Amino acid sequence: MDIAVNRPPPVPLAPAAPARAHLRNRLQRNRSVIPGFGLTMGLTLAWLSLIVLIPLSTVFIRSAGMGWSEFLAAGFSPRAVAAYRVSFGTAFAAAFVNGVFGLLTAWVLVRYEFPGKRIVNGLVDLPFALPTAVAGIALAAIYAGNGWVGQWFEPLGIQLAYTPIGITLALIFIGLPFIVRSVEPVLEDMSAEVEEAALSLGARPWQVFTRVILPAIMPSLLTGFALAFARGVGEYGSVIFIAGNMPFKSEIAPLLIVTQLEQYDYAGATAIATVMLVASFAVLLLINLIQAWSRGRMQA
Secondary structure, eight states: OOOOOOOOOOOOOOOOHHHHHHHHHHHHHHHOSSOOHHHHHHHHHHHHIIIIIHHHHHHHHHHHTSOHHHHHHHHTOHHHHHHHHHHHHHHHHHHHHHHHHHHHHHHHHHHOOOTTHHHHHHHHTHHHHSOHHHHHHHHHHHHSTTSTTHHHHGGGTOOOTTSHHHHHHHHHHHHHHHHHHHHHHHHHHSOHHHHHHHHHTTOOHHHHIIIIIHHHHHHHHHHHHHHHHHHHHHOOHHHHTTSOOOTTTTOOHHHHHHHHHHTTOHHHHHHHHHHHHHHHHHHHHHHHHHHHHHHHHHHO
16 A cells, blocks of 8 residues: 655755856846847947947048058158157157156045045046147246246246146146046955954054055056057147147147148158057057056956
């Protein structure tokens, strides 16, 4: 005689880790308020093509119509090379200075409370909102030989305005927000307890900065440096009034392009623009590779 035995219902087994991950991804995709990857990726590529790729490709297409010797003569003339040296040199110097003082500014805004902090925080973003021409006129008036600041350097034989020094000062002005706003979120997420733990273990303050803080903020610092450098290379409005615009001395590459266009030398302007575009892309690519290497070292 068979006796019925009441057995508890079988307990369902938990899905394997890959199955759980797949299920979680499906749920996340179903909850997404934005259409799927195919549509969004297509719209992204189409938008980037219309805004970035197609306009920039016209520069290369126009340059391709020139002969190689003609391109080299226009794009690497002595005047053009001097303009490249001024543009890239001052942009790099300004980005480096902003990397130091921008980090200091972000540190003060994140780690300290003081009266007028909101005002200081707003002043950091002022170069974003201020018209570049207004900034250039103001800087030229201040750093000229008879300006508020320039008059103190003129007797010492140091001319600030209408020299590469003035160009660097203008690029420091417009590039500071990029460094501050790139580093500030990382410092906000970094707990002060990490620094206190390092100090309690016997580390000196400079060791805490170089071995704890700097590696953590280095990727964001390089991002801000790249943004400030890229903005400085192509800056025109805030530089044109303080540069002096002297060929072989204080003439920037964007001004040389405008000069060529005013002389109806479209081939020469296109060649210089192509060289600027390729050089800027190469520098930004190098900085991004360094940034990726730095981020990889942090995760290792």
